[in-house]
Amino acid sequence: MKTTGGSDGAKRRAGESAAALVEPGMTVGLGTGSTAAHAIRRLGERVADGLDIEGVPTSFDSRQRARDAGIPLRALEDVDTIDLAIDGADQVADFALVKGGGAAHAREKLVDTAAERFVVVVDSSKQADVLSHPVPVEVLPVAHSVVAGTVRDAGGEPSLRRADRKDGPVVTDNGNLVLDCEFGDIAEPTALARTLSEMPGVVEHGLFVGSADEVHVGTDSGVRVLERE
Numbered sequence: 001m002k003t004t005g006g007s008d009g010a011k012r013r014a015g016e017s018a019a020a021l022v023e024p025g026m027t028v029g030l031g032t033g034s035t036a037a038h039a040i041r042r043l044g045e046r047v048a049d050g051l052d053i054e055g056v057p058t059s060f061d062s063r064q065r066a067r068d069a070g071i072p073l074r075a076l077e078d079v080d081t082i083d084l085a086i087d088g089a090d091q092v093a094d095f096a097l098v099k100g101g102g103a104a105h106a107r108e109k110l111v112d113t114a115a116e117r118f119v120v121v122v123d124s125s126k127q128a129d130v131l132s133h134p135v136p137v138e139v140l141p142v143a144h145s146v147v148a149g150t151v152r153d154a155g156g157e158p159s160l161r162r163a164d165r166k167d168g169p170v171v172t173d174n175g176n177l178v179l180d181c182e183f184g185d186i187a188e189p190t191a192l193a194r195t196l197s198e199m200p201g202v203v204e205h206g207l208f209v210g211s212a213d214e215v216h217v218g219t220d221s222g223v224r225v226l227e228r229e
Helices: 008-019 034-048 060-069 105-114 141-153 189-197
Strands: 027-030 054-057 084-087 091-093 096-098 118-123 135-139 157-160 177-182 202-205 214-218 223-227
Touching (some): 008 034, 008 084, 027 060, 034 084, 054 060, 105 135, 135 141, 135 189, 141 177
Parallel strands (some): 027 084, 084 118
16 A cells, blocks of 8 residues: 555554544445555455445545445435545645645545545644645646646646656546645635635645544554544
8 A cells, every 4th residue: 555654554443443433334435545455455344244335436546446446436416415524635734634645635535525524634743833735736737837827826836747657747537637735834724715716727635624523633652633623
């Protein structure tokens, strides 16, 4: 399993902690990334033991992991309610998130915000006092240069995400491109989220503000659970 930052043990503890919240009969949003992958694996073990649930994947990667784990799947458009979503984050500060390291943030935002309860799973390296991680912005291919200019006007420094082991840029599951936008410390994530959403050509951005209900932080010795008041 590819791991970026933090220990795999801490990620496993966070993922398994969130997976323990799932109850029989639930429809569960299945997030993307190395920490959410641990939750999917654990849910697959529980399904093998008789747990009756359905999963709604947030990406090609999470769909494949869930299938490999034996979790029954439904498409987002085919469910009435998502009871619980479990997803990772690239950075967390006071329940505001930056997501999109796996370029799946558009569908992640659809699933996570549709859920009755959204639980974030991270290791302690992802916590910060103020968000400062570059914000991924999914853009229409024809608009990437225009959006890049608009981001610069808003005080950011965009860079087109390049693919590993492939010539050219990363292409999302939706067929779009990703700009990673550096803004330094993001003192007002709500305002920046609004600015990015209003830019023509932007499909979705990686700022998640006001949507997380809990954060499960994996450490080398256990899990800290943070709950929104």
